[in-house]
Every structure is written in structure tokens, then in C-alpha cells.
Amino acid sequence: MNGPVSIEVLRQHLIDPEICIRCNTCEETCPVDAITHDDSNYVVKAEICNGCMACVPPCPTGAIDNWRTVLRADAYPVDEQFKWDVLPEQTTMAVAAVDETSNVDASDEASGIEVDTVRGSVVPPWSAAKPYVNLYTHKTPTTATVVGNYRLTDASTDSDIHHIVLDFGTMPFPVLEGQSIGILPPGASGDGRAHHARQYSIASPRDGERAGYNNVSLTVKRVSQQHGDTIDGVCSNYLCDLKKGDVVSVIGPFGGTFLMPNHPDSHLLMICTGTGSAPMRAMTEYRRRRRLKGATGKLMLFFGARTKEELPYFGPLTNLPKDFIDTNLAFSRTPGQPKRYVQDAMRERAVDVAQMLKDDNTHIYVCGLKGMEDGVLQALKEIGERHQLDWEVLWARLKREGRLHLETY
Numbered sequence: 001m002n003g004p005v006s007i008e009v010l011r012q013h014l015i016d017p018e019i020c021i022r023c024n025t026c027e028e029t030c031p032v033d034a035i036t037h038d039d040s041n042y043v044v045k046a047e048i049c050n051g052c053m054a055c056v057p058p059c060p061t062g063a064i065d066n067w068r069t070v071l072r073a074d075a076y077p078v079d080e081q082f083k084w085d086v087l088p089e090q091t092t093m094a095v096a097a098v099d100e101t102s103n104v105d106a107s108d109e110a111s112g113i114e115v116d117t118v119r120g121s122v123v124p125p126w127s128a129a130k131p132y133v134n135l136y137t138h139k140t141p142t143t144a145t146v147v148g149n150y151r152l153t154d155a156s157t158d159s160d161i162h163h164i165v166l167d168f169g170t171m172p173f174p175v176l177e178g179q180s181i182g183i184l185p186p187g188a189s190g191d192g193r194a195h196h197a198r199q200y201s202i203a204s205p206r207d208g209e210r211a212g213y214n215n216v217s218l219t220v221k222r223v224s225q226q227h228g229d230t231i232d233g234v235c236s237n238y239l240c241d242l243k244k245g246d247v248v249s250v251i252g253p254f255g256g257t258f259l260m261p262n263h264p265d266s267h268l269l270m271i272c273t274g275t276g277s278a279p280m281r282a283m284t285e286y287r288r289r290r291r292l293k294g295a296t297g298k299l300m301l302f303f304g305a306r307t308k309e310e311l312p313y314f315g316p317l318t319n320l321p322k323d324f325i326d327t328n329l330a331f332s333r334t335p336g337q338p339k340r341y342v343q344d345a346m347r348e349r350a351v352d353v354a355q356m357l358k359d360d361n362t363h364i365y366v367c368g369l370k371g372m373e374d375g376v377l378q379a380l381k382e383i384g385e386r387h388q389l390d391w392e393v394l395w396a397r398l399k400r401e402g403r404l405h406l407e408t409y
């Protein structure tokens with residue numbers, strides 16, 4: 001007599017290597033450490049992934065949202081996933097096994113979205129414009145011409161940050177402030193594979209670096225050192241060395257949540273370090289251009305760098321009218337001065353920050369070095385609690401309402 005069929009079927013979570021821009025968001029978000037990477041690919045460990053979906057909404061490209069039904073015994077191991085250039089097709093054998101066994105429901109593996117493991121919003125502000133994403137991919141990139149490349153930081157410092165303007169000519173490349181693009185650097189890595197794309201935030205507003213032109217600007221820091229070792233970052237050096245007239249391969253745009261609100265009385269609380277200023281510049285410039293058309297919301301900026309000389313956009317920033325933007329700078333390595341970080345500047349302005357936290361029209365944006373997130377969230381918590389706000393309740397609300405956006409790298 002035949003017993004009940006007991007074939008274990010798995011809806012295996014996979015990442016599409018053709019779309020993934022290796023931004024590390026999924027690995028950081030995964031609450032059970034099921035995601036890992038090597039120099040080539042981001043991959044999911046089938047034996048650990050519980051299909052909680054926490055990594056899916058924050059992924060800027062959607063590469064994370066791929067699933068194959070497999071027999072559990074045949075699940076793709078990570079060593080195999082590391083070698084993929086494309087995802088494997090869905091094989092029919094496991095699907096047939098699901099059809100034949102009444103007691104297996106492969107979709108049970110991925111039920112419910114646990115967004116509570118994520119520290120920022122996974123939805124955009126209610127009034128954000130609808131973004132275009134993934135118009136151009138690794139397989140179908142577009143090109144842009146360099147129309148400007150200027151060093152932003154003082155020549156006396158090692159911090160070499162460039163403002164690079166890329167023009168798309170007649171190719172459509174619609175963007176919103178807060179989105180990013182991917183640059184495909186020429187050449188190949190040690191294993192002979194083409195370099196993967198690097199992601200850069202757009203520093204210009206939706207209507208162009210120059211209003212009415214089909215162009216975007218980027219704020220790129222040359223990577224030449226990491227943890228004390230001298231290294232030449234592939235893409236940042238390529239970009240910083242570009243000349244006017246050079247042509248670059250571009251993919252994107254990416255990002256559907258780190259977007260600015262469009263209602264005119266919305267307030268922006270912007271906190272950034274270094275090149276994290278790119279999206280803040282885009283949003284500020286968009287508001288500056290719209291100001292004459294009736295935008296009344298407040299802009300408050302906390303901007304940190306090691307020294308004044310290392311702060312990109314220092315000159316233009318300090319020239320903006322005080323009644324348009326409330327700018328607070330923090331320098332952590334000014335000779336002869338105590339170290340001051342963005343969270344210190346926020347605490348000094350606690351009364352005004354609390355006022356903004358209490359206002360339902362306030363949207364918070366944090367962008368820059370990975371290490372800043374903890375300090376900024378801690379400062380927001382302390383400021384809130386000192387001003388009779390229950391931070392845990394407010395934090396959950398800010399996330400739910402698309403009003404707390406974190407992008408650190």
C-alpha cells in the first residue's frame with residue numbers, strides 16, 4: 001500500500017544578479033542573517049531564510065523579489081548562486097511535485113511583511129510623486145555624456161569630492177529627488193567578469209541640474225583609502241577622472257521610498273554627512289525653485305564633515321537665505337576644537353527639532369556614512385522624550401506614514 005507522499009518543497013528566495021546593484025540594503029535588513037555576498041553576487045542561504053519579506057520593500061531595484069519552487073533537497077546552494085550571471089529558469093519538476101501533493105503549499109514560506117525589523121520607512125510620503133524605476137538595467141543600460149566635473153572640496157584636503165553633471169540627450173531619464181542611478185564602470189574584475197554597477201544618489205532636482213535640461217548631477221567621493229589601507233575604488237576614481245565629453249553607461253533610476261513630499265506645507269528635517277548631502281541638495285534646490293510658487297514648509301538641515309574644507313557645497317550652502325533653510329554645520333576634526341557631530345548639533349537645537357517632531361507635516365531624511373544612523377536615531381529619541389513625546393510610538397508612526405527615511409552606506 002502506498003503511504004502519503006512526503007516531498008519537501010521550498011519556495012526558494014533568490015536575488016537576480018542582472019538587476020542587483022550590490023547596495024547591501026538586503027544584507028543589512030535581513031533579521032536572520034540569511035543574506036551574504038562575495039565580490040560578484042548577493043545570495044540567500046536557503047537553510048536560513050524564513051521568507052519574512054523584511055528585505056523586499058527596501059530593495060531599490062526589486063532584484064530581491066525572486067522565488068523558485070524547488071525540492072528542498074535540491075535548493076540552490078550559495079556557492080552555486082555566487083557563480084550566476086542570470087537566474088535559473090523555474091524547473092517544472094518541483095512545481096509538478098507541489099501539484100501532486102495536497103498537503104504542501106509552497107506560498108506559506110513567504111507570508112506577511114515584517115517591516116518592524118526595518119528602522120526607516122518602506123513607503124514614500126503620501127504626497128510624493130510617482131517614481132520611475134529600472135528603466136535601464138545591466139542588460140539594457142543607457143549612456144550619458146559628461147557635461148561638467150568639478151572638485152567640490154578644498155584642494156588642501158585629502159577628501160576629493162566631485163560634482164559631476166551627466167546629460168542624457170534625447171534618452172528619457174525621469175528622476176525624482178532622493179532617487180539614485182547606477183554607473184557601470186568599464187573593465188572587469190579579477191575573475192574576468194564585467195564590473196558591477198555602483199550606486200550614486202542624484203544631487204539635482206527633477207527638472208534637471210540646469211532647469212529644463214535632461215541632465216542629473218552626482219556628488220562623488222574618490223575612494224582611495226579604506227581602514228588605513230591604500231586602495232583605488234574602481235568606480236569613484238573612474239567618475240572623478242572623467243572629462244567633459246566622456247560617455248558613461250548608466251542604469252536606473254532606483255528608489256521608490258526615499259522621496260520628498262510634494263505638499264507645499266510639508267517640512268523637511270535633513271541630516272547628512274559628506275556625500276549624503278546629494279539628496280538633500282536635490283530636495284533643497286527643488287524647494288528653492290518652487291518657493292516662488294508657494295511652498296511654505298520649513299527646511300532644517302544638519303550637515304556634518306570632518307572639517308569645513310571637506311564639506312561639499314560649503315559656499316553655496318552658507319549663502320542660502322536664513323528664512324529659506326535653517327542650516328546647522330558640525331565638524332568633527334577642526335584643529336583646536338572639540339569633536340562635533342551632527343547629533344551634537346541636533347541636541348543643541350533640541351527645542352526646534354522637537355517642534356518639528358511634533359508636526360505631522362515633518363518628513364525626516366538621513367543620508368551619509370553608515371555609522372551615523374545609531375547616533376542620529378538616539379538623538380531623535382532623546383530630544384523627543386525630553387519634550388514629552390513617546391519615541392517608540394512616534395518612531396512607529398513616522399515609519400508607517402513614510403516620514404522617516406534612512407539611506408546610509
Ligand SMILES: Cc1cc2nc3c(=O)[nH]c(=O)nc-3n(C[C@H](O)[C@H](O)[C@H](O)COP(=O)(O)OP(=O)(O)OC[C@H]3O[C@@H](n4cnc5c(N)ncnc54)[C@H](O)[C@@H]3O)c2cc1C
Nearest residue numbers: 023198199200201219220221226231233234235236275409
Ligand atoms: C544607496 C547608496 C547611495 C550611494 N550614494 C553615493 C553618493 O552619492 N556618492 C558617493 O560617492 N558614493 C555613494 N555610494 C557609494 C558608491 O556606490 C560606491 O560604493 C563608492 O563610490 C565606492 O565604489 P568604488 O567602485 O570606488 O570602490 P570599490 O572598488 O567598490 O571598493 C569599495 C570597497 O571595496 C574594498 N576594496 C576594493 N579594492 C580593495 C583593495 N585593493 N584592497 C582592500 N579593499 C578593497 C574596500 O572596502 C572599498 O571601500 C552610495 C552607495 C549606496 C548603497
